[in-house]
Amino acid sequence: MVLLYAIALAGLNLLVGYGGQISLGHGAFFAVGAYTAAVMLDRFTIGHLATLPVAAAGCFLLGLGFGVPALRLRGLYLALVTLAFAVFLPPLLKRFEQVTGGSMGLTVAKPQPPAWTGLAEDQWLYFLTLAVAAVALLVIRNLLRSRVGRALLAIRENESAAEVMGVKLSFYKTLAFAWSAMFAGxxxxxYTWVIGFVSPDSFSINLSITLLAGLVVGGLASVYGPLLGAAFVMYVPNVAQDISSAAPGVVFGLLIIVVMYLAPTGLAGLAGRAGHTVRRRVERLRRTRRRPEPVPPAEPPDSPPPAPQPLATPPTTRKG
Structure with missing residues (x-):
């Protein structure tokens, strides 16, 4: 679960952290990808891997559609538009009961491991998720290091200056929304592969808020921030659940406040500063060890050396 949430957060990081656009609707894109896979597996006799490109392509096109209002809206206005999508989708899924299963949801089979692997079902799911996550995170990393990533950073810092430099604002803003929605899908x-069940209640507005909170806690515009944020949103509620049934919400909220107060740049920024401090101290110790030890002054002799004897002068002879 941490890996699949890391993919969603990495896609959201592409839009929010690097593009500077706020989205509260990525839980809805997550739901579209989950239901696309579930409906295909429920209605058609196909393999699980065939659902992945269809879900990705569908969410990419949906993201393109939402990228259009992103050209005219920004800040809180864009956040409200995406929030409306996240609020609107669960009732819509309940409406089309014949396709989506309504409030009861859909139950699908999990991918079974091939016989030659000798793996259990959970192990096979883990390796499948790990492989997809590795490819997705590698694509996102290369994307951020390309012209697209530099253009998004320029747009985030100053749209007017970026446009003067030749960056096409409409193209890159729409593309950022599409890529981000695709990775959420x-x-x-x-998620459908791992859980084997989807329902509208699993994709409420809380999911969108959790994704955004996880990204902020992990660290915006950071390579490792999505991984840290995914671990945070998965493990903290589970550990708190063992304490009390009412503890997850309280502990989750308090930890977000503490992290934002102590580390405004997120856990990734905190880890980076800690690593920099450790490296600086190690380098200081190395320089101290390399410094030559001072040579102690020579001790004075116990007795003074004998005084030099005067040179003997030859006798002079007088003539006459």
């Missing part, structure tokens, strides 16, 4: 597809 991929994560949703993996």
């Amino acid at each position: 991929v994560a949703g597809c993996l």
Whole structure:
């Protein structure tokens, strides 16, 4: 689960962390990917891997559609539009009961491991999720290091200056929304594989808020921030659940406040500063060890050396 949430957070990081656009609707893109896979597996006799590109392509096109209002809206206005999508989708899924299963949801089979692998079902699911996550995170990393990533950073810092430099604002803003939605859909597809069940209640507005909170806690515009944020949103509620049934919400909220107060750049920024401090101290110790030890002054002799004897002068002879 951490890996699939890391994919969703990495896609959201592409839009929010690097593009500077706020989205509260990525839980809905996650749901679209999950339901795409579930409906295909429920209605057609196909393999699980075939659902992945369909879910990715569908969410990419949906993201393109939402990228259009992103050209005219920004800040809180864009956040409200995406929030409306996240609120609107669960009732819509309940409406089309014949396709989506309504409030009861859909139950699908999990991918079974091939006989030659000798793996159990959970192990096979783990390796499948790990492989997809590795490819997705590698694509996102390369994307951020390309012209697209540099253009998004320029747009985030100053749109007017970026436009003067020749960056096409409409193209890159729409593309960022599409890519971000696509990776959320991929994560949703993996969710269907892992859980084997989808229902509208699983994709409420809380999911969108959790994804955004996890990204902020992990660290915006950071390579490792999505991984840390995914671990945070998965493990903290589970550990708190063991304490009390009412503890997850309280502990989750308090930890978010503490992290934002102590580490405004997120856990990734905190880890980076800690690593920099450790490296600086190690380098200081190395320089101290390399410094030559001072040579102690020579001790004075116990007795003074004998005084030099005067040179003997030859006798002079007088003539006459």
